[in-house]
Amino acid sequence: MSAVPHPPWRVPLVGDALSLSARTPAQSITGHAERLGDVYEVRVLRYPRMLVVNSAALAEPILDDRGWTKVNGPAFRRLAPMAPTGLLFTDTEDAVWRLAHDRLQPAFSRAAMRRYHAAMNPVIAAHLRRWSASAQPIDVGERTQDLAYDLITRAGFGTRLTSTQRREFVDTMFVLIRTTNRGKVIPFLDAVLGVNPVPPHAQALRRHVEMVVDSGSSEAPLTAALSDTDPERGAPLTRQQIIDQAVVMLIAGHETTAGTVAFALYELSRHPEVADRARAELAGTGKAPAELVYEDIAGLRYLRAVVDETLRLHPVAPAFLRAARTPATIAGHRVTPDDWIYLNLLAIHRDPAVWIDPDSFSPDRFLTGPAPLTYKPFGTGARACIGRALALHETVLTLAHLVHDHELWSTGYRLDIEEFPTLKPRNFTLRVTARAAVG
Numbered sequence: 001m002s003a004v005p006h007p008p009w010r011v012p013l014v015g016d017a018l019s020l021s022a023r024t025p026a027q028s029i030t031g032h033a034e035r036l037g038d039v040y041e042v043r044v045l046r047y048p049r050m051l052v053v054n055s056a057a058l059a060e061p062i063l064d065d066r067g068w069t070k071v072n073g074p075a076f077r078r079l080a081p082m083a084p085t086g087l088l089f090t091d092t093e094d095a096v097w098r099l100a101h102d103r104l105q106p107a108f109s110r111a112a113m114r115r116y117h118a119a120m121n122p123v124i125a126a127h128l129r130r131w132s133a134s135a136q137p138i139d140v141g142e143r144t145q146d147l148a149y150d151l152i153t154r155a156g157f158g159t160r161l162t163s164t165q166r167r168e169f170v171d172t173m174f175v176l177i178r179t180t181n182r183g184k185v186i187p188f189l190d191a192v193l194g195v196n197p198v199p200p201h202a203q204a205l206r207r208h209v210e211m212v213v214d215s216g217s218s219e220a221p222l223t224a225a226l227s228d229t230d231p232e233r234g235a236p237l238t239r240q241q242i243i244d245q246a247v248v249m250l251i252a253g254h255e256t257t258a259g260t261v262a263f264a265l266y267e268l269s270r271h272p273e274v275a276d277r278a279r280a281e282l283a284g285t286g287k288a289p290a291e292l293v294y295e296d297i298a299g300l301r302y303l304r305a306v307v308d309e310t311l312r313l314h315p316v317a318p319a320f321l322r323a324a325r326t327p328a329t330i331a332g333h334r335v336t337p338d339d340w341i342y343l344n345l346l347a348i349h350r351d352p353a354v355w356i357d358p359d360s361f362s363p364d365r366f367l368t369g370p371a372p373l374t375y376k377p378f379g380t381g382a383r384a385c386i387g388r389a390l391a392l393h394e395t396v397l398t399l400a401h402l403v404h405d406h407e408l409w410s411t412g413y414r415l416d417i418e419e420f421p422t423l424k425p426r427n428f429t430l431r432v433t434a435r436a437a438v439g
């Protein structure tokens, strides 16, 4: 059995830390693929050995929950103390994961999606009016984040926040991620110290989340699901569990969709012909975006393909981790249940064995048949994203408003991807004007 390749500069005790960028870990892990191939090993300090899987063929069997299970890597481990029972952080075998999952499921049903749709439409229209009222190019990262946070608090919880309150949450979250991410200063310092404290900002963040939950409307899907006590779904959630789930919903439910809308805007601004086709599709509905009802969104197949293609090229959650349930092999290399397997979507989604011309932005590829099994921007199996339907609906609806009512003007931006920890275009600016105002 041959040795598994690894990045250059491996150092005793420190391992491969010198070959990884603490600022852009996912991109630096991917950067080694060209030289090291479809599978290679990364060792960092006392963390388990990690096998990076870059090809669709090697990834496919690992997507099967029967042989493989989710593990939480360093990023999740650092964030877990702020919401210990949160859906994202608990083990599948942990009873609280099943309980919270079953309680939250109705918040993503078709009936719930109809409610989100009705609540989201006016919020999106109001934000976009402000985008196009700006004479200057807008900071897309800031604007998409503000919009996505407004959407999840209003449509999900029925809580109306001021822009200052929204800014406070987003700022606190950034500081929290930055301070828990001490690895950005000294890579993987947590691993050396073996500590995982609850930083002071976590208290401020939890207080904000408590306010969102307590001022929510019982009609709103997430508030209703979290406070539901139907014994059919098991024990009611405790106050701590409710706040933990709300922390996860508010963070996972806005960071990711904001990044996806931002990447879609980046691609649309570079491909005006794609924006024109999406516009033509919308014109075919005979309705303005604000008049679209929930059922109309499923008919916007081209716009949905734009979102699918955006998430293929720019999976905002760039990887997920698995471990073998029993000893197994990957490309002839033995792995044990203690190893971490890093399913690298940045590489798997561009595997030339599966995708024609993989680096080009071509939504049409999603119109010709089902996506390959290894297209997994929302993860897989029991631990796949619970918010997938909401995220897709929200992104398509936002883009519908954007392309129908606005013109996008490139500022010549060159893509630079930030990891925080989800991906987004760094310092991306764009000019957005109302279409009626275009002369």
Ligand code: HEM
Pocket: 070, 087, 088, 089, 101, 248, 249, 252, 253, 254, 256, 257, 260, 315, 316, 317, 320, 321, 376, 377, 378, 379, 380, 382, 383, 384, 385, 386, 387, 388, 390, 391, 392
């Ligand atoms: C484009 C937007 C989104 C993307 C790309 C995305 C991606 C993902 C991925 C890849 C996972 C699996 C992580 C793993 O296996 O370790 C996940 C899990 C999760 N996502 Fe999302 N997500 C998005 C939006 C949302 C939204 C809108 C919500 C909630 C409102 C949400 C809530 C969650 C939760 C709670 C989990 C954990 C599920 C569990 O472990 O049972 N996500 N997401």
